Amino acid sequence: MERRTETVYAGQYFLAVHGLALIRNVLSDPQATEPRIDAIRKIVADFDEFPHSLAIPLIRHDVEDGYTQWAPVYDGPNPAIESEQPVVHGMLAELPVGVALDAACGTGRHAAKLSELGHVVIGVDTTDAMLDIARAKVPGADFRRGRLERLPLEDDSVDVITCSLALTHVPDLAPVMREFGRVLRSGGTAVLSDMHPVNTALGGGVAGWPSDDITKGIPYVVNLTHQVSDYIGAFNDAGLSIVSCIEPRFGDAQLERVPGYALYPDASRQAFAGLPYLLIWRLQKVGAP
Numbered sequence: 622m623e624r625r626t627e628t629v630y631a632g633q634y635f636l637a638v639h640g641l642a643l644i645r646n647v648l649s650d651p652q653a654t655e656p657r658i659d660a661i662r663k664i665v666a667d668f669d670e671f672p673h674s675l676a677i678p679l680i681r682h683d684v685e686d687g688y689t690q691w692a693p694v695y696d697g698p699n700p701a702i703e704s705e706q707p708v709v710h711g712m713l714a715e716l717p718v719g720v721a722l723d724a725a726c727g728t729g730r731h732a733a734k735l736s737e738l739g740h741v742v743i744g745v746d747t748t749d750a751m752l753d754i755a756r757a758k759v760p761g762a763d764f765r766r767g768r769l770e771r772l773p774l775e776d777d778s779v780d781v782i783t784c785s786l787a788l789t790h791v792p793d794l795a796p797v798m799r800e801f802g803r804v805l806r807s808g809g810t811a812v813l814s815d816m817h818p819v820n821t822a823l824g825g826g827v828a829g830w831p832s833d834d835i836t837k838g839i840p841y842v843v844n845l846t847h848q849v850s851d852y853i854g855a856f857n858d859a860g861l862s863i864v865s866c867i868e869p870r871f872g873d874a875q876l877e878r879v880p881g882y883a884l885y886p887d888a889s890r891q892a893f894a895g896l897p898y899l900l901i902w903r904l905q906k907v908g909a910p
């Protein structure tokens with residue numbers, strides 16, 4: 622178990638949001654950024670006063686420790702899930718029924734949907750606390766502890782794979798895609814969702830879960846950035862062809878949950894509105910890799 626704590630001051634974060642708002646707009650619409658300059662002056666002048674002086678510990682957990690802490694509240698409100706689920710479930714509804722793998726299944730969100738659609742469902746995850754919730758939620762499914770990089774499944778044994786909001790935690794997509802290509806039958810479908818590289822690169826790399834008291838800290842598991850070319854290269858090497866790619870954007874629901882939105886709604890909107898938030902792929906295995 623590895624934990625690391627760094628302290629950020631609220632004022633530092635607010636300055637960063639105003640800076641992002643500036644870089645996105647200063648050349649195309651300089652006048653619209655004038656209120657940001659005024660706000661930056663004020664934040665700097667009042668940096669040692671509340672709320673800018675608020676010290677917030679950011680507690681970085683490794684994957685298994687983090688999801689063990691997160692598991693009891695994971696199924697609570699989650700803006701990523703609200704954007705992702707209708708798209709993924711729409712894709713799953715179009716697929717013929719067979720054997721389905723929910724890879725990095727967490728608390729069994731997609732395993733439950735796949736089971737409801739009539740698939741024989743296997744779920745794999747590395748965190749026992751998440752698997753315990755999945756087992757209670759989907760008693761008919763077979764949940765196994767395992768890693769994306771070494772799936773505990775036979776070759777050519779599944780027709781459908783889902784893998785949601787987890788690839789951002791693996792340092793290298795290639796071994797995971799090779800495993801998906803290995804266990805998927807020819808003609809089978811993989812539906813993958815992940816944090817968008819634009820989102821992880823602009824602060825979404827430190828995306829935590831709710832904490833009772835912000836002054837005690839915001840816990841998080843780091844979200845790594847995979848560029849679109851990293852996904853495409855890994856798909857190609859694994860014999861997975863792209864059927865479609867969808868990039869849900871920051872809309873009102875996500876913006877309102879951006880830290881600092883309540884205090885600086887205009888800056889938050891100028892900084893984040895319209896940026897891609899998630900990346901969703903529908904893939905098909907066309908033949909042996």
Ligand SMILES: C[S@@+](CC[C@H](N)C(=O)[O-])C[C@H]1O[C@@H](n2cnc3c(N)ncnc32)[C@H](O)[C@@H]1O
Binds near residue numbers: 726745
């Ligand atoms: C954000 S949760 C997503 C859970 C579920 N797929 C969903 O979308 O609701 C990420 C999950 O990925 C799992 N995970 C992360 N890295 C993994 C790996 N290398 N192998 C297996 N599971 C992994 C974590 O344990 C956690 O349950």
